[in-house]
Structure formats: C-alpha cells, structure tokens
Amino acid sequence: MKQLLLFLLMSYSALAQKPVTTTQSFTVSGDVKIEKTISISEFIQWKEHTIGDVTITNHLGEVKGVARAMKGVLLKDVLQSVELKAESPKVFSEWYIVCRATDGYKVVYSWNEIFNSKIGESIYLVTEKEGKRGMNMTESILMISTEDYKTGRRFVKSLAFIEFRRAN
Template identity: 30%
Template sequence: MDIARTVDLPPAGPHTQADGTLRLSGSLLRPATLTLDALRRLPAATGEPFDLRCYTSGRFIRTVAPYRGVRLVTLLENAGLRCDQPGDFKRMIFLAIGADGYAVTFSWHELFNTPVGAQVIVAYECGGAPLDAETGAPVLYSGLDLVPAPRHVKRLVGIEARVLAV
C-alpha cells in the first residue's frame, strides 16, 4: 500500500525533507512550522528509557535512552484545535508523518482524555545528547504504548489534525 496516497501526502520534495522542521497543519487555528530551536524553547517533558522491539516478532532492536522534548498535546494546545461544528474535537485524529512517508495516528480522546497524551513526546534530545536532523530529529515517541516501535517516528515532518466525517 502506498502510504502517500492513503493519507494524501504531497509528493516528495523540499517540504518533506528531513531538515529538522515540523509543520503543524489541518484543522488548527494557528498552523505553524517549528524548528528544532523553537521546540527547545517550549516546556520540556522527559520520557522513560525503553527497549525498542519489532511489533510482529518481538525481536529486540535496541535500548533507547530517555527522550526529552515537547508533549504533542502542548503543541496542539498552542496551535488551537479548530472546531467548526459542535463536537468536532471528539471526531478529530492527528496524523504524525515522517519524512519517509511513515505515518501513525492518535485520536483526540487518546491524547486529551487518557494518560497516553502525557507521554507522547516530540523529542529533540536523547540520553542527554541533542538530536539534530542528521540523527533523526525531531522524533515522535509514544511512551505508554505496550510496544513502542509502531509509533516511534524518526524525522518527523508533520502533524496534521483532521476531523473525521460521519
């Protein structure tokens, strides 16, 4: 399956290059493009170290030191959720998109109404060392997932807010 067609991503080009910038778009009041430096100026959160394992086989990939970054909910709250109809936020999903087209989803309920939201971090540091575009920054990490690998996105280039039609 071609993920770019599935989530209507633009074709590869300069706007999808892993240059360390993150674009917040979609159903937001204040869409934004954030550099790594801008992320570093926001309130920080720290995750726990974890073992990265293959979701299907359980094979150990590597141990990941604690990430430091900004909570995804903080970024979304700063951008403001656009709700054109009453209850739109309850039907909202968020696509986190990597430079390679890999995409993962979160629901509004998951991020804002469960403990998961407190541990979804857009990271700019790992194990006390700064990350840069060459080392995969920014990195999205979902710290409360039972298996962290499927929602571990390196070279995160976009977060898109969408309201699902019923």
C-alpha cells in the same frame, strides 16, 4: 557461487533502504485556523521531561533496540498552541491527528488519545537522546509514545508533518 549471490543480495537490500532525512521543523496543517511550522529550536518554550531509556519493540514484541537517555516535550503541550476549525469543543471527539515522517511513515492518534487520556502524558517530541540535543541527533525530529506495548509502532524518525483531520 552461493557467497557471491548472498553478497549481491545483501548489497541490493542495503541500497533499497531509504536514507533517513533529518528534520529541524515540522508543519502543522489540515483543519486548523492557521497552518504553522514549528522548529526544534522552539521546543525550549515547553517543559522538558526526562524520559530515560525506552526499549523499542516491533509489532511482534521483539526487541529492536534501546533509545537511551532521552528527554522530550509532550506533543500535547506543543499542539495546544494550534487552533482547530471546530464549531464547538463538542466535536473534538471527531478529530484525529496524522503524524508523517520524511520517508512517508505515518502514525495516527485521536484527539481524545492525546488530550483526554493518560496516553497523552507519554507522547513526546524528543529533545535529547544519548547526550545529543535535538539538532544534533541523526534521526531528529523523533516522536515516541513510551507507554505503548509495542513501542516501535509509533516511534517516528524525522517527523515532518502533523495534520489535523475530522472524521466524517
């Protein structure tokens, strides 16, 4: 009886998990002059960096896996092609960026974090993982912040939207 109950419980939890829907593009919207959709095939216009292996940890610092042999383009390079609805550069410190996956998972960065700090040099849109190019990765479009202490917190699978917002 215990085995049957355990089997049913495990089957139910497996069904409850949302499947990851891969993406081939993401939309940049919000307080921008022109909404823009960026395709993974457009990543070739930005410099590709070797990221290497990154240990993925959860909020407790427990190892959940290793993302191996990654390459990517810097998020800040991609976002520099987007023009904000800002009256002057002085107000950029009031901006934040919400990155959302197809399953609803959200990650938030400040404008300064991406464009005015060292962390901006370590936030990547992954172009290759374990020898598979972006379009062939099962979790594309991937976004990772490699210098975070707990890397899984801002490891986005199937990025679909990036929205610029201004704090009031």
